[in-house]
Amino acid sequence: MVPIEGRQLAILLLWISLSAIVTVAFLWVVRSTRRPRDFDAVQSDGYRLRRGWGWVYGSLLIISFAVTIWTMPYAWAQQAAAKSPAITVEVVAHQFSFTMPSSLPARRLIKFVVTSADVNHGFGIYSPQGVLLAQVQAMPDYHNVLYFTFPGPGTYIIRCLEYCGEGHSAMQQPLKVYVSGSQATSVSKEA
Amino acid sequence: MRALQRAWPLALGLLVAIDLLGPLAFGAAAPPLALHHLEHAFLLVSGGLFAMAYVRRRPKPYGDPLWILAVIGLGTLSLVLMLPDVYGIVDAEPVLHTLLHVGFLVIGWLGGYAAERYAPKLGFGWQLLVIVMGVITATGFGSGPPVA
Amino acid sequence: MAKPVRVQEPVALHAADIGLTPRRLVGMTLSVGLGLIFVLGMIGGIMKAAQGNLIQLQPGTFYALLTLHGAGMISTVVLLTAVALWYVLHDHLSLRPDMLVFSVVAIVWGLVAATVAVLVGGFGPAWTFLYPLPFMGTWPSWSTGLFFFGVLFVGVGFAIFCFDLMAGIIRTYGSIWNGLAWDTWIPRLRRPDGKVAPPSVIAASMVAIDGLITVAAGSVLVVALLAHWFSPKFPIDPLWIKNLTFFFGHTIANLAIYVSAGVIYYILPKYTGRAFHTNKVYALSWAISLFFVPWAWPHHLYMDFVQAPWLQVGGEASTYIATIPATVVTIFGSLLLVYRSDMRWRPGSTLFLAGILGWLVGGVAAMLDATIPFNAVLHNTLWVPAHFHTYLLGGVFLFVLGFTSYFVGERQTPGRLVKAIEWTFFTGLVGFLLMFYAGGIEGVPRREAVQPPPGPILADIATGFVAILLVGLVAMLIEFWVRAKRNAANGEAEGL
Ligand code: HEM
Ligand SMILES: [Cu+2]
Numbered sequence: 001m002v003p004i005e006g007r008q009l010a011i012l013l014l015w016i017s018l019s020a021i022v023t024v025a026f027l028w029v030v031r032s033t034r035r036p037r038d039f040d041a042v043q044s045d046g047y048r049l050r051r052g053w054g055w056v057y058g059s060l061l062i063i064s065f066a067v068t069i070w071t072m073p074y075a076w077a078q079q080a081a082a083k084s085p086a087i088t089v090e091v092v093a094h095q096f097s098f099t100m101p102s103s104l105p106a107r108r109l110i111k112f113v114v115t116s117a118d119v120n121h122g123f124g125i126y127s128p129q130g131v132l133l134a135q136v137q138a139m140p141d142y143h144n145v146l147y148f149t150f151p152g153p154g155t156y157i158i159r160c161l162e163y164c165g166e167g168h169s170a171m172q173q174p175l176k177v178y179v180s181g182s183q184a185t186s187v188s189k190e191a
Numbered sequence: 192m193r194a195l196q197r198a199w200p201l202a203l204g205l206l207v208a209i210d211l212l213g214p215l216a217f218g219a220a221a222p223p224l225a226l227h228h229l230e231h232a233f234l235l236v237s238g239g240l241f242a243m244a245y246v247r248r249r250p251k252p253y254g255d256p257l258w259i260l261a262v263i264g265l266g267t268l269s270l271v272l273m274l275p276d277v278y279g280i281v282d283a284e285p286v287l288h289t290l291l292h293v294g295f296l297v298i299g300w301l302g303g304y305a306a307e308r309y310a311p312k313l314g315f316g317w318q319l320l321v322i323v324m325g326v327i328t329a330t331g332f333g334s335g336p337p338v339a
Numbered sequence: 340m341a342k343p344v345r346v347q348e349p350v351a352l353h354a355a356d357i358g359l360t361p362r363r364l365v366g367m368t369l370s371v372g373l374g375l376i377f378v379l380g381m382i383g384g385i386m387k388a389a390q391g392n393l394i395q396l397q398p399g400t401f402y403a404l405l406t407l408h409g410a411g412m413i414s415t416v417v418l419l420t421a422v423a424l425w426y427v428l429h430d431h432l433s434l435r436p437d438m439l440v441f442s443v444v445a446i447v448w449g450l451v452a453a454t455v456a457v458l459v460g461g462f463g464p465a466w467t468f469l470y471p472l473p474f475m476g477t478w479p480s481w482s483t484g485l486f487f488f489g490v491l492f493v494g495v496g497f498a499i500f501c502f503d504l505m506a507g508i509i510r511t512y513g514s515i516w517n518g519l520a521w522d523t524w525i526p527r528l529r530r531p532d533g534k535v536a537p538p539s540v541i542a543a544s545m546v547a548i549d550g551l552i553t554v555a556a557g558s559v560l561v562v563a564l565l566a567h568w569f570s571p572k573f574p575i576d577p578l579w580i581k582n583l584t585f586f587f588g589h590t591i592a593n594l595a596i597y598v599s600a601g602v603i604y605y606i607l608p609k610y611t612g613r614a615f616h617t618n619k620v621y622a623l624s625w626a627i628s629l630f631f632v633p634w635a636w637p638h639h640l641y642m643d644f645v646q647a648p649w650l651q652v653g654g655e656a657s658t659y660i661a662t663i664p665a666t667v668v669t670i671f672g673s674l675l676l677v678y679r680s681d682m683r684w685r686p687g688s689t690l691f692l693a694g695i696l697g698w699l700v701g702g703v704a705a706m707l708d709a710t711i712p713f714n715a716v717l718h719n720t721l722w723v724p725a726h727f728h729t730y731l732l733g734g735v736f737l738f739v740l741g742f743t744s745y746f747v748g749e750r751q752t753p754g755r756l757v758k759a760i761e762w763t764f765f766t767g768l769v770g771f772l773l774m775f776y777a778g779g780i781e782g783v784p785r786r787e788a789v790q791p792p793p794g795p796i797l798a799d800i801a802t803g804f805v806a807i808l809l810v811g812l813v814a815m816l817i818e819f820w821v822r823a824k825r826n827a828a829n830g831e832a833e834g835l
């Protein structure tokens with residue numbers, strides 16, 4: 001099993017708790033039909049509750065939206081991208097492999113410039129334990145820029161994350177990530 | 192208000208005439224692709240509006256399903272006429288191009304007419320269809336990726 | 340102003356002449372559609388078994404089946420919900436059976452074309468057929484063209500449905516705006532007789548408008564692809580067509596839920612003995628849906644970082660906004676309708692209620708996925724099929740089954756047997772869905788013939804649940820069939 005950590009853990013907990021809340025509310029409504037009452041008697045309370053629920057839900061959305069604006073993966077939203085110098089790495093996806101360096105340094109900001117030579121592909125970075133850390137699409141005629149810092153050394157896996165034809169599920173390759181300074185020569189360009 | 196209601200076909204007719212005849216008279220170059228698609232949508236919508244006004248004055252029994260099939264067929268036809276392969280033929284010759292634009296006006300009219308014949312006010316549905324198609328084609332139908 | 344004419348003279352095809360009453364027509368469509376769902380569900384089970392290495396499939400075969408399953412399910416579910424909405428409104432809006440025949444026939448022909456392209460030609464770029472993959476696969480060129488013609492036919496069928504719905508609404512309420520109940524806000528629009536559209540008509544009006552918008556987008560998409568197929572010179576911008584593909588694909592799948600809402604508004608009151616009433620809140624909430632549903636598609640392109648920032652941010656905002664009417668008005672309203680009502684628990688009402696729960700839970704999962712930082716680790720993982728199977732299979736499809744149960748008549752349901760069927764079906768359903776979610780959290784990609792661990796083991800378990808689910812489904816369909824025959828023999832039709 002792949003460890004569940006980071007964002008995945010947050011997502012799982014949110015999904016389980018929110019689903020549990022709505023399920024409990026739902027079952028409560030279902031059970032209430034054992035004690036029927038007139039609609040008029042429950043309707044006005046219901047509308048008041050609806051207004052409250054509308055406010056709660058709306059606020060949740062606004063908060064979530066405000067938070068996510070600052071945590072988007074795009075270059076324009078990434079503080080790091082603006083500040084520290086990055087190593088530029090070009091990635092070209094083909095049916096069914098990636099042309100890119102086979103090793104990169106850890107704990108350095110990397111600017112992946114990703115494109116495709118044929119159809120749409122995905123560029124997914126999996127940790128040595130198999131956790132999906134980041135991704136971006138590889139689209140022909142376009143260059144997508146992904147800023148990413150490998151948290152530590154190890155053998156990461158680059159996996160295609162957009163269906164691209166018969167060989168899609170075999171489209172993955174290892175990426176050696178080393179501690180900075182120990183092997184700096186294999187990096188293509190410094191930006 | 193009343194006057195406006197009576198005057199709009201005239202005003203619209205004038206606009207359409209300028210749009211059709213202007214390029215012939217002054218030999219203007221074709222507008223950029225996006226604008227050109229919108230121009231076609233304008234002609235389609237105008238034709239539809241004329242048809243709706245026309246049918247409203249002469250109410251007819253309605254209801255044959257074939258009218259709806261005609262509406263859908265005409266919508267598709269208008270898209271086919273915007274293909275570059277069709278365009279290659281008419282682009283060089285201003286008269287042909289103007290004829291094609293008259294064709295869009297006619298298709299718009301027929302579409303509006305057919306929709307109204309199926310049910311009064313259904314010309315609205317036809318207009319919705321051509322406007323959406325026009326706006327979407329204007330965002331990139333027939334143009335390739337930007338050269339990087 | 341000319342006097343409105345009211346003539347009902349179908350000329351081309353007299354549905355009644357060929358023995359097609361609305362009831363028979365709808366009954367036949369339901370039978371065909373539900374049969375198709377079962378077959379496509381079997382294909383789903385075969386895919387799971389292949390992912391779990393229980394059977395061997397060539398990757399090409401796997402992806403062809405995936406394409407067929409996706410395209411077939413979406414078209415069939417749209418057809419089934421449309422037919423259900425048509426049935427509950429056809430009297431009220433004088434909708435025409437011959438038009439329904441046209442749309443059903445067009446959709447079925449589209450499905451036949453797509454099936455031939457997939458099964459004979461091996462066409463397999465998945466149901467979203469993202470350019471340029473359809474032109475760069477291992478399948479023959481004819482299958483690509485045939486498939487696109489199939490999509491065109493499905494679009495034509497849906498367009499006919501929307502046009503006739505719109506015509507019926509305008510005929511009955513004077514304008515589409517009154518169909519949307521905007522007259523509750525704008526007194527000038529109000530009809531002299533004070534008649535306002537009931538909620539199911541409001542839903543139908545939204546569906547007719549957004550449906551036509553979707554079809555218009557779909558026709559530009561398909562004509563562009565067909566043009567490229569005829570002449571590869573025809574230029575296509577990959578980013579433009581990806582946006583267009585999801586504008587069409589997302590919106591049409593999403594609309595199935597809004598069509599279902601119209602059915603819920605009509606049917607749920609029959610079981611609870613309480614009615615939905617149009618008011619300003621309903622009109623406003625459906626106006627929000629009308630405007631924001633067609634703007635939700637950019638959430639499919641969050642991981643295309645070159646996409647314009649306003650579309651990314653705006654896409655998240657409009658996706659969020661589009662959920663408000665559903666959550667605060669339709670779902671809440673349905674639960675309020677049930678709360679302490681004298682609910683008659685029949686197979687139909689159980690299915691409708693379960694569907695609402697599926698809609699909610701799937702909706703929560705969808706919202707998480709539509710949140711950009713989360714999307715970065717969920718996009719194209721099994722989380723995506725997890726959430727949409729929750730509200731399509733565990734939501735919309737349950738509404739269709741619930742409608743069918745209502746349609747065949749709820750009298751003389753064999754209580755114990757139905758309980759057993761329901762337990763089987765829902766056990767299979769929940770287990771199947773949970774395995775999808777587990778795969779998503781574990782980062783297993785979707786659309787893979789061969790998955791990285793723990794995909795295969797999850798697929799093994801899921802296959803077992805699919806088997807249970809399908810057994811439950813068959814039993815349920817047989818029970819409907821038997822009930823339909825018995826009720827018909829007793830001269831009783833739909834209802835409780
Ligand atoms: C009856 C039980 C069903 C089973 C066992 C099933 C199974 C599956 C499986 C295994 C996949 C592939 C997931 C992946 O690895 O990417 C899939 C995809 C899909 N399913 Fe289902 N499914 C069922 C019902 C439905 C229903 C009712 C709908 C829609 C109304 C639906 C729509 C789809 C769609 C759109 C896809 C995506 C296809 C693609 O990725 O191109 N399914 N399903
Ligand atoms: Cu791939």
Ligand SMILES: [Cu+2]
Nearest residue numbers: 227231288292
């Ligand atoms: Cu032109």
